[in-house]
Amino acid sequence: MADVNNTALLVLSCDKYSDIWKPFFGFLFRNWNDCPYPVYLGSNEQTFPDKRVHTICSGPARDWSNDTLAILKQIPQQNIIVLLEDYFVYAKPDQLLLDRSIELLAENRAAFMRLACFPSDHFEDYAYDTMEDYPEFVVTRKEARYRVNLQAGIWNKEKLMSLIVPGESPWAFETEGTKRSRATDEVYLGVKETKGLRYVHGPIPYLCTALSRGVWMRDAIELCKEQGIELNTGNRPIETPGEYRKRKMYHSMPYGFRKYMDYINARLKK
Numbered sequence: 335m336a337d338v339n340n341t342a343l344l345v346l347s348c349d350k351y352s353d354i355w356k357p358f359f360g361f362l363f364r365n366w367n368d369c370p371y372p373v374y375l376g377s378n379e380q381t382f383p384d385k386r387v388h389t390i391c392s393g394p395a396r397d398w399s400n401d402t403l404a405i406l407k408q409i410p411q412q413n414i415i416v417l418l419e420d421y422f423v424y425a426k427p428d429q430l431l432l433d434r435s436i437e438l439l440a441e442n443r444a445a446f447m448r449l450a451c452f453p454s455d456h457f458e459d460y461a462y463d464t465m466e467d468y469p470e471f472v473v474t475r476k477e478a479r480y481r482v483n484l485q486a487g488i489w490n491k492e493k494l495m496s497l498i499v500p501g502e503s504p505w506a507f508e509t510e511g512t513k514r515s516r517a518t519d520e521v522y523l524g525v526k527e528t529k530g531l532r533y534v535h536g537p538i539p540y541l542c543t544a545l546s547r548g549v550w551m552r553d554a555i556e557l558c559k560e561q562g563i564e565l566n567t568g569n570r571p572i573e574t575p576g577e578y579r580k581r582k583m584y585h586s587m588p589y590g591f592r593k594y595m596d597y598i599n600a601r602l603k604k
Contacts, residue, residue, distance in 0.1 A: 341436055341488075342411035343371045345387075346402065347419035348395060349378040353569045354419045354545065357554075359384060360563040361422045370429075371415065376405035399502040406495050413439060414489050415449075420544035421486060424557055431470075431525070431537035435488055438471055438523060445493035445515070448474065448524035449536040450485035455589035462524060474522040481522050482511035486538050493520060545570070552578045 345358065355375065362369070363386065374388050375381075378401065381389040392404035406414070413436055417423075432449075439447040452460050459479045462472035474481050482497060484504055497511045515522065525536035544554035550565075550572045558565040573581070584592060 340411050341371050341413040341415065342374055342409055343369060343415045343417070344374045344376055344405070344409065345417050345419055346376045346405070346484075348376075348398075348401060349380045350395075351419050351545075352377070352380050352382075353566055355382050357544075357558060357563050357565050358419050358422060359387060361424055361561065364561060364563070365423050365426050372411070374405075374409060376402070397501055398504050399498050399507065400500045403495060403498055403500070406491055409491060412491050414491050414494070415486070415538075416484070416489055417486055417538070417540070418484060418543070420554070421540040421542060422544050422554060422557060423538060423540050424561065425539040427539065428537040434468075435471075435523075435525060435537060438465075438468065439488050439490065442521050442523060443490075444521040444523045445490050445497070446474075446482070446522045447488040448483065448485060448522070449487050449538055450483075450542070451525055451527040451536045453527055453589070460524065462526070464526060465523075470526050470528060472524045472526045474524050476516045478512070478522075480508055480512060482515050483508050485542070486536065486540060546573070549573050 345355075345362075347355065359382065362373070372388060373386060374390050376390050376392065378393065378395045379391055381391070390405050390408045392401040395401060415432075435447050435449060438444070448460070460481075461475040461478040463475065465471045465473060484507070497514055498507065499510070499514075502510060541554060541557055544551055544557075548570055550567055550570050552573050552575075555565065555567065555572065557563075584595075587595075
């Protein structure tokens with residue numbers, strides 16, 4: 335059995351996204367009302383008025399890294415399931431698979447267990463070797479582009495804190511943290527893609543993501559309508575129909591081609 339008493343769920347956020355908390359927790363408690371872990375919300379100074387949620391404040395906003403370290407220091411549990419505030423949990427998690435994920439993290443003394451599953455054409459980003467005794471799990475290779483990432487995952491708290499460098503943004507943490515991880519012998523694990531698991535979904539089915547650069551994605555708005563979750567769109571812009579079609583067309587292209595297009599566009603902007 336997974337060590338429930340030593341595991342917590344952390345919703346990592348900040349005050350400027352406080353308008354996202356109500357729909358996030360609406361989805362979480364609708365679809366995971368029997369969550370066996372204490373639920374923490376990491377914020378700056380604002381709190382969320384729900385007795386099921388323990389708000390941990392980092393103090394006045396500084397930068398992502400300093401704020402996150404201040405939050406992590408206040409969590410007593412060792413295994414931390416990390417979700418961002420716009421990862422809307424829209425279906426019931428697979429508790430058995432989640433339990434196995436926590437057990438393997440502890441048994442291997444791993445730093446991280448990636449819970450998000452990606453199709454095979456993302457291999458360069460999440461390069462791995464399948465675990466011989468546990469074929470639904472993988473060991474992430476050191477050369478993986480996003481060995482360290484902020485998709486849904488389980489972290490060993492102390493090892494996560496050791497990777498964080500004050501002053502970094504979450505995006506810098508993923509890229510620079512990946513580089514730092516290669517200088518250690520720490521183990522990084524993940525859930526392998528299977529036919530039974532949809533894109534980006536491991537044991538916790540979530541929308542990735544409800545926001546993009548502060549803009550509501552139309553997928554999130556439709557999902558809220560489907561599940562009867564109240565959503566206040568008055569504080570943020572909404573993705574236009576044209577932007578939505580462009581995004582869907584982009585994601586319909588083969589992953590390798592999309593990465594090539596991103597590279598060309600980045601070169602043209604220099």
